[in-house]
Amino acid sequence: MIKSAHLLFFIFSSMLVHADNQPSPPPLVVAHSAVVVERLSKSQLRSIYLKRQVIWPNGEKIKVYMLPAKSDTHQQFSQGDLQMFPYQLERTWQKLTYSGIGTPPIEVDSAVEMLKIIQTTPGSIGYLPYGNETNDAKVIEIQP
Amino acid sequence: MQKLLKFNLKLIAKITLALTLGQVPFANAADDWHWHGFVAQGIMQAKDSNFVNNDGDVSTKLTEFGLNSMWQLDESFRLAGQLMYLDGGNRYQQGLRIDYLFLNWTAINTLDWQVDFYAGRYKNMHWLYSSTRDVAITRPMIVLPQSVYFDAFRDVAVGSDGIAVQSTYSSSFGELDFNWSLGATPTPKEQSQRIISTLITGATKQDFVHQFSSFFRPSGSKSQWGVSLLDSDFSYRRTDTDIFADGDFTVQRVMLNWRYSEENWELSSELFQERVSVNGFYAPGMQRTQFGQGAYLLARYNLTPQTTLYASYDHFYANKDDKNGHLLPLQTGGQIAEYFGYQRDSAVSLSHNFTDNWRMTLEYHWTEGTGRLGPNVVPDTIVNRSKYHQLWAVQLMYWF
Numbered sequence: 242m243i244k245s246a247h248l249l250f251f252i253f254s255s256m257l258v259h260a261d262n263q264p265s266p267p268p269l270v271v272a273h274s275a276v277v278v279e280r281l282s283k284s285q286l287r288s289i290y291l292k293r294q295v296i297w298p299n300g301e302k303i304k305v306y307m308l309p310a311k312s313d314t315h316q317q318f319s320q321g322d323l324q325m326f327p328y329q330l331e332r333t334w335q336k337l338t339y340s341g342i343g344t345p346p347i348e349v350d351s352a353v354e355m356l357k358i359i360q361t362t363p364g365s366i367g368y369l370p371y372g373n374e375t376n377d378a379k380v381i382e383i384q385p
Numbered sequence: 386m387q388k389l390l391k392f393n394l395k396l397i398a399k400i401t402l403a404l405t406l407g408q409v410p411f412a413n414a415a416d417d418w419h420w421h422g423f424v425a426q427g428i429m430q431a432k433d434s435n436f437v438n439n440d441g442d443v444s445t446k447l448t449e450f451g452l453n454s455m456w457q458l459d460e461s462f463r464l465a466g467q468l469m470y471l472d473g474g475n476r477y478q479q480g481l482r483i484d485y486l487f488l489n490w491t492a493i494n495t496l497d498w499q500v501d502f503y504a505g506r507y508k509n510m511h512w513l514y515s516s517t518r519d520v521a522i523t524r525p526m527i528v529l530p531q532s533v534y535f536d537a538f539r540d541v542a543v544g545s546d547g548i549a550v551q552s553t554y555s556s557s558f559g560e561l562d563f564n565w566s567l568g569a570t571p572t573p574k575e576q577s578q579r580i581i582s583t584l585i586t587g588a589t590k591q592d593f594v595h596q597f598s599s600f601f602r603p604s605g606s607k608s609q610w611g612v613s614l615l616d617s618d619f620s621y622r623r624t625d626t627d628i629f630a631d632g633d634f635t636v637q638r639v640m641l642n643w644r645y646s647e648e649n650w651e652l653s654s655e656l657f658q659e660r661v662s663v664n665g666f667y668a669p670g671m672q673r674t675q676f677g678q679g680a681y682l683l684a685r686y687n688l689t690p691q692t693t694l695y696a697s698y699d700h701f702y703a704n705k706d707d708k709n710g711h712l713l714p715l716q717t718g719g720q721i722a723e724y725f726g727y728q729r730d731s732a733v734s735l736s737h738n739f740t741d742n743w744r745m746t747l748e749y750h751w752t753e754g755t756g757r758l759g760p761n762v763v764p765d766t767i768v769n770r771s772k773y774h775q776l777w778a779v780q781l782m783y784w785f
Contacts, residue, residue: 278496284555284604285496293499293553295491296460311690324605326648328687332523338421339520340508341455341465341485342501385605 267321268314268368271359271378276301276366280382287323289366291333292343297364305346306358306367314352314370322368322383417457425449425521427746427780433771434758437474446474447780449521451484463489466506469519475759476536478576484508484519485544493552500552503566507549509542510564511598511613513642513655519543525683526734527748527778530699532679533640533655537579537759545570545594559603566596572619582763586627592618600642611642621666632666649687656680658705666762675704695734702727703756710756724772725764728756743783750776 270286272278277299281289288294295303308315310327319327337343349355355367359378369375427447431437437444453467466486471477487505494500509515517523518534534542547568554561569591572580577589598613615638623631640657662674681699688694702708703726710726734748755769 281496282555282557284557284560287560288496288499288553288555294494294496296494298496300460302460320648326646329646335520335523336517338419339423339451339453339467339523340510340516341453341463341467341487342489344419344455 266371267383268318268370269373269375270318270322270366270368270381270383271356271375272366272381273359273363274377274379275363276379276381278381279379280384282384283322283324286381286383287325290323290330290346292337292345295343301364304362304365306355306365307346307348308352308355308368309348309350314368318368419455420452421454421785422452423449423520423522423782423784425780425782427527427778429527429776429778429780431774431776433774434752434755434776435475435765435768436758436774436776437476439475439768444474446472446476446479447527447778448472451520461491461494463491465489467519473536475579477539478573478579482540487549497555498553500550503549503551504547506544506546507566507568508544509566509596510549510551511566511596511615512640513611513644513653515542521780521782522744522784525685525695526697526732527746527780528732528750528776530655530681530683530697531728531730531757532681532699532701533657535757535759535761537761540576541570541572541580541591541594545591557604559601559606562598562600564596564598567593569593577621579759580761581621582629582760583765584763585621585629587621587623587629587631589619589621592620607646609644613640613642614638615640630665630667630669630671633664634666635660635662651685652682653685654680654682663762676706677701677703678705691738693736695732695736697730697732697734699728699730699732701729701754701757710754721764721766722772724754724756725766725769726754726756728752728754728758730757742785743781746778746780746782748776748778748780752776 277297289303290305297303310331316327319325319330323330334345338345349358352369352373355369356376356378359365359367360376428443428445429437429447430443432441437446448471450470451467455463455465457463467484468481469484470481472479483506485506485508487503487507490502492500492502512533514524514529514534518529545566545568547566549566552563572589572591574588578585581589594615594617596613596615598611600609600611602609617636619634621632623629637660638657640655642655644653645651657679659677660674661677664672679701681697683695683697686694707726710723713721713723713726730750730752732748732750734746736744736746738744752774753772755764758769
């Protein structure tokens with residue numbers, strides 16, 4: 242009986258545990274300057290990175306970019322902004338790829354390359370280390 | 386055995402080399418046209434059961450080769466398919482098959498709500514691993530918990546010909562998925578023999594399979610909760626020389642699932658109750674209904690970013706009112722032993738990614754009972770004479 246009560250407590254408390262106690266500050270989410278969105282909730286950002294949401298509200302195609310999975314910035318972005326662990330993201334992208342329902346984000350090698358692509362690619366979204374220069378890219382406010 | 390091993394390794398080496406050399410122009414050929422694939426080859430042995438073969442020898446029948454393509458027709462429509470070759474010994478029908486081939490229409494695509502329709506051979510997205518079980522690199526283990534992912538039903542359960550709807554709604558409370566599908570899967574004779582009995586000579590047809598599932602991920606939580614429902618009818622039509630009668634089968638399943646993720650470890654579980662009803666088949670006019678139950682707990686631990694350890698415990702009863710199978714010998718004049726009424730399996734598996742595209746997996750299973758060894762309706766009592774049996778497997782995978 243006591244064991245069952247402990248199990249139930251663990252299961253239900255797991256619903257209340259939050260995953261956002263990650264290292265701060267989080268990376269900056271950036272998009273092409275012509276993207277019509279100013280802010281996104283974490284849930285909406287997750288929909289974009291899980292490739293469920295593929296067009297912006299004005300109908301423009303979303304082009305999603307990521308930094309290498311091993312980079313600190315990607316780890317912080319994954320856990321802080323998407324509230325997913327990197328292995329969960331990887332698993333979801335593999336599922337998309339091998340189920341024929343989507344493709345993973347396009348990987349770029351560095352923050353410099355990320356900024357260059359975001360500046361020049363209409364409809365693009367990506368992220369940069371906190372404090373990185375953003376120049377002509379639009380910084381998207383991420384809400385809880 | 387050595388000849389077989391040599392032949393299979395040669396075949397795999399050729400395919401891998403061809404794919405590796407062709408990878409650059411092959412993958413992502415155009416922005417709207419994507420190709421991917423994988424090759425997996427292994428060896429396995431199940432000494433005291435018919436899981437892989439009937440003689441219990443080490444077998445190279447652990448071959449999986451898949452090629453899939455997705456063509457984005459415009460912002461709302463895409464066409465996707467996967468051709469698969471399998472050689473799994475007694476586990477699956479050997480040869481090529483199309484796992485999925487569908488037209489996908491994204492009907493609603495807003496920031497908070499997405500709805501997709503599928504027509505053709507759609508993938509089963511109703512269970513935790515149903516849409517990834519067909520791809521070696523997306524499966525957590527070489528052999529999934531058989532209570533839910535019974536290999537004899539693999540082709541029937543991977544996908545069906547019909548229509549499906551998938552929807553996700555996001556709000557401040559979390560994300561809610563709804564999935565619905567209605568279709569049927571062709572059941573060739575060889576596959577039916579793996580499911581029903583090696584002695585059948587007639588034809589089996591799945592009349593329909595109707596499924597619904599929902600998953601909820603509470604906002605900010607590390608857990609996911611889900612429920613899925615399945616209703617399916619099969620019919621069997623005998624031949625003149627058949628020892629079995631015409632029969633109709635109904636399978637209905639209710640399943641709950643749960644997943645909890647931490648940075649370095651994860652737990653997932655599915656539990657179900659399944660009603661199996663048979664009219665005829667054993668004899669004209671005979672009727673039999675029983676409720677089976679099953680559950681598994683699968684743990685994952687990330688030893689390093691490249692090395693993952695899995696452990697699972699899986700439990701299945703064919704009849705919830707006879708969990709130890711005591712009635713089976715009484716009902717069959719002693720022909721079917723008690724241990725055909727259940728199966729309990731403990732397993733460990735270790736996966737290591739050598740590079741971004743190569744993985745090796747080692748796996749071991751300790752099993753008691755034969756309730757999830759095919760065929761399912763009339764079991765193989767000649768080969769499966771051991772209440773306790775074990776299985777080991779090693780598999781090398783490459784993907785692009």
